[in-house]
Amino acid sequence: MIPATHLLATLPLPPLAAVDGWQFAGGAAALTLVAATFGKVREFLTHLTRIAIVSVTVRGYQAEALLLELRSSFHTSKWGPRSYLGWMLHVRPTRRVQLVPMEVTPSAGRLWWTGRGLKRAAVWVRRGESKDEEMHDGLTCRDWEEKPLTLLFLRGTLDPDALMERAAERFNAFETRHQASEGRRHTVRFVYGTAGDRGSVMKEVRRNRGGTGHTDLRPCLAHRPLGRGFDELGAENGGANPYAPLALNAEARGLIAEARDWKAGEQWYRDRGLPWRRGWLLHGPPGTGKTALIRAVAEDLDLPVYAYDLASLKNDELRERWAEMLTEAPCLALLEDVDAVFHGRENVAVKEGGLTFDCLLNCLDGVQRADGLLIAVTTNHPERLDPALGTPDRAATRPGRIDRVVELPPLDEDGRFHLARRILAEHPDRWEEVVEAGAGDTGAQFQERCGATALRLRFARVAPEPVEAVPTARVSFEASDTRVTAA
Known part of the structure; x- marks a missing residue:
């Protein structure tokens, strides 16, 4: 008998390389099958997740409105990540601009909920990231933090359309009432651009301090101030006569009466199909009170002021900021020292890439309707201006753009x-x-x-009091120490 082991040894076997190849092919096929199956499973689970969980992206002003709605109507836990920032704001009790810390929505996200029991609805909110060059900057402080919000919630627990409508209603009512300033809208907001060397400097200023004055609270109404309430922040309440400190001639007093009539006559303009706007050109030597008069008019009429730095603005920047300003009407647009930027129609401040005169005229009197706009242009040298902006020898060169040309001379x-x-x-x-x-x-x-x-x-009137002599100090420096002796 031949042993079985000898028989097995005589059987033909496939080459080792052939065995390894078949195993590799089989393993690859198995992995492909598993990967395909996993991909299908993942796609299926993703589909189920999208059915069960709603994802909503909110941008721009609506994001602020939503945060205000969440802070007002929803609850949140003190646990989890926290995020803070600081605003330099005017504090009424101290009458000083101070650092006010505020809690903001962290980029890591936060859970908010409303209701009780089975009627409870929860939403996860996180703020997205964006690069500096993708942000708008200049008109309002809110621009630098204009990052999208992402909301996640179970389908059927919240109606996103209704939530956004409630948020917009609350935001509009809050701004209209402006309870932080007891109903007053008057603020001063500085509008800068990026043209020329000055543009880069002002861009850094905006990044560090924001584009508005320290009295504008609207950019932070969706935040939670620490240690103070909004009723303690922002501009001082109106009440005092803003014209009391000014010495005004008859023409300046006429402008005040005209401004009040314009503000109160909105319906009169609309009934007659006339644009509800007014334009002034004020000229005179430096220090005659042109800016002070405009500031007093804006405070008296409770108008937000947009002060444009024309030397740093490009065409697209002015058009964009001007359109944003019109959403805040009624308001006042201030263009100071136009002669320092334009001699005739030439931009002498920025030779290349700066604002063009045609673009400025199109904003002042272009195709876009500008109801509720009071325009004030100032100059120390009216002879340098193009007649399209007005000339001193006529009341107005172009009614509807500049309606009144008024000189503020030295005091009588x-x-x-x-x-x-x-x-x-x-x-x-x-x-x-x-x-x-x-x-x-x-x-x-x-x-x-x-x-x-x-x-x-x-x-x-202060009687001088004897002052006791204070000995002066003599300091001697030596190699090992410093000694102070009284002289």
Whole structure:
């Protein structure tokens, strides 16, 4: 008998390489099958997840409105990631601009819920990331934080359309009422661009401090301030007469009456199919009160002011910011020292890539309807301006663009007496002397003259007190130490 092991040894076997090839092919096929199956399973699970969980992306102003709605109507846990930022804001009790910390929605996300029991609805909210160059900057502080929000919630627990409508209604009511400023809308917002060397400097300023003044609370209404309420922040309440500190001639007083009539006459303009807008060109030497008058008018009429830095703006930037401003109407657009930017129609501030005169005119009187807009242009040298903006010898070159051209000259005698009585109230015997000496002064010059006189008289009343001599110190430096001895 031949042993079985010998028989097995005589049987023909496939080559080793052939065995390895078949095993590799079989393994690859198995992996392909598993991968295909897993891909189908993952696709199926993803499909089920999308059916069960709703994902919503919210951008722009609606994102702020949603955060305000969540903070007002939903609850959130104190556990989990937290995120804070600081705003430099005017604090009313201290009358100072101070750092105010605020809690914001973290990029890692946060859970919000409303209702009880089976009627409870929960939503996960996280803020997306965006690059600096993708952000808008300039018009409002909110622009630098304009990152999209992502919402996740179980289907059927929330109606996203209804949620967005409620958020918009709350946001509109909040801004209209502006409870943080007791109903007042007046703020000053600076509009910068990126043209020329100054543009890069101002872009850095905006990144660090924001594009608005320290009294504008609207960019942070969706945040949670720590240690203070919104009623303590922002602009001081109106009430005082903004024109009291000013010495105004008859034409300037006429502008005030005209502005009040314009603000109150919205329906009159609409009934007659006229654009509800007004344009002024104020000219005169520096210090005659052009900007002070415009600021007082805006405060009196409770209008937000948009102050445009034309030297740093490009065409597309001005068009974009101008369109955004019109959404805040009624408002006041301030274009200061236009002669420093344009000589005629030439941009002398930025030779290449800067704002063009045609673009400026199109914004002032273009195809876009500008109801509720009061435009104020100032210049120290009206002779440098193109007639399209107005000329001093005519009331208006182009009604509907610039309707009134008004000169603010140096103070007359009545104006000087007005300031002297206010600043030197305790020294009526000095009024005539100061008024006579200030003939030809501008408003700023005469105010400085009165202020210097009042301070000199104030400190003259303070009796000098003996001051004890304080020994001076003599410092000797040696190689090993420093010694201080009294002289």
